[in-house]
Amino acid sequence: MILHTVNKSPYRDNSFIECLRFIDEQASILLIEDGVYAAQSDTRFSLMLDQLGTAIRCYALAADTDARGLNDNLIERITLVDDLEFVELAARHQSVQSWF
Amino acid sequence: MKFSILVLGSPYSNQSVNTALRFAKAVVASEHSLYRVFFYHDAVQCGNALVTPPQDDVDIPAEWQQISETDTAELIVCIASALKRGVLDTTEAERYEKDSSNLADEFIISGLGQMVDATIHSDRVITFGP
Numbered sequence: 001m002i003l004h005t006v007n008k009s010p011y012r013d014n015s016f017i018e019c020l021r022f023i024d025e026q027a028s029i030l031l032i033e034d035g036v037y038a039a040q041s042d043t044r045f046s047l048m049l050d051q052l053g054t055a056i057r058c059y060a061l062a063a064d065t066d067a068r069g070l071n072d073n074l075i076e077r078i079t080l081v082d083d084l085e086f087v088e089l090a091a092r093h094q095s096v097q098s099w100f
Numbered sequence: 101m102k103f104s105i106l107v108l109g110s111p112y113s114n115q116s117v118n119t120a121l122r123f124a125k126a127v128v129a130s131e132h133s134l135y136r137v138f139f140y141h142d143a144v145q146c147g148n149a150l151v152t153p154p155q156d157d158v159d160i161p162a163e164w165q166q167i168s169e170t171d172t173a174e175l176i177v178c179i180a181s182a183l184k185r186g187v188l189d190t191t192e193a194e195r196y197e198k199d200s201s202n203l204a205d206e207f208i209i210s211g212l213g214q215m216v217d218a219t220i221h222s223d224r225v226i227t228f229g230p
Contacts, residue, residue, distance in 0.1 A: 007116065007229060033115045063122070083126035090224050091101050091132060100108075100116070100229025 002027045003093035006035035007100050010045040015099035020048060022097070028057040030081070030089060035099075036064045039078045046075045061086060102135045103127045104218035109230035110142035111160040117146060118158065120228035124167050134173035136218040137164070139207075142230065144182040147175065147207035161204045168206040175207045176214045 004027060010016035016038050023029060029049075031039055038045040039060050049058050062080040065071050071080075081089065090096050105124055109116030120137075127134045139146050151161050168175050183192060186202070189209045193201035203209060219225050 005226075007119070033119060061119075083122045084130055086123060087103070087126045087130050087132060090103070090226055096224060096226050098227040098229050100227075 001094040003030055003089055003096045004028070005030045005032055005096060005098045006038065007033040007098070009034035009037045011037060016045060017048075019097075019099045020052070023052065023056060025053050025055045028059065028089065028093060030086065031058075031060040031064075031078075032086075033061075033064055034068075036060045036068060036070060039065070039074045040070055041073055041075045046077075049077055050075060052077075059085075059089065101132045101223040102221065103132055104136045104138065104222040104225045105134070106138050106140060106215065106218075106225060106227040107143040107146065108141045109228065111146050111151070112153070112157075113142070114230055116228045116230055117143060117160060121158075121160070121163050121167075123226065123228070124164075124173070128167060128171045128173070134167070134171050135222045136174045136176060136214065137167075138176050138178065138215045138218060139181075140178045140215070141181050142185070144177045144185055144187050147177040147182070147204050147209075148187050149202045149204035151204075161207075165204065165206040174214075176210050177203065177207050178215075179209050179211050182209055 008015045107120045111117045189203040190201045
């Protein structure tokens, strides 16, 4: 029951790929800051998210997708959350692992 | 549920401090509480009272002070990180015979033990990396 957060663009950093190696069926992933670029549809990174087990929840911070103009171009798998929902996600998971 | 936050990034250099601030505000606004914020590495500049942003920019030290005032959250600045970056309270300024000190109100200079304590006494610790 780990919430993994990724804050780097997958195009310039390995943290997203590294994070995926440690994701199990109980885990969730939350993309924040430049990490939200991984959720942009029709990219090799969003394909990796789509191929994750169906039990794994994928989230992105709405303020960050909005700031980058990505809101109309995200894979369906992604659930957008606001800051309060980020806090609730952290509370609902046993621990939070930050990838940066 | 008690939250603590570890901040590592430099204010005004990348987004991480702003994300940490938004998260801290959300914790304070929620049913949960904020136990401690630990500023480590370049993040110690959040506690620099001489930070003077332009009027249309976020006053990051002031935003943290406001969180500490509205909640009981402690703002701890790592002593080793702070001293070498020129962030000193009056005690440290006297100890090292400096002309002045610049630690902002509400911030406390202390050691890594406070981070260990935060992991023990909080239900969740969230790291905001640079």
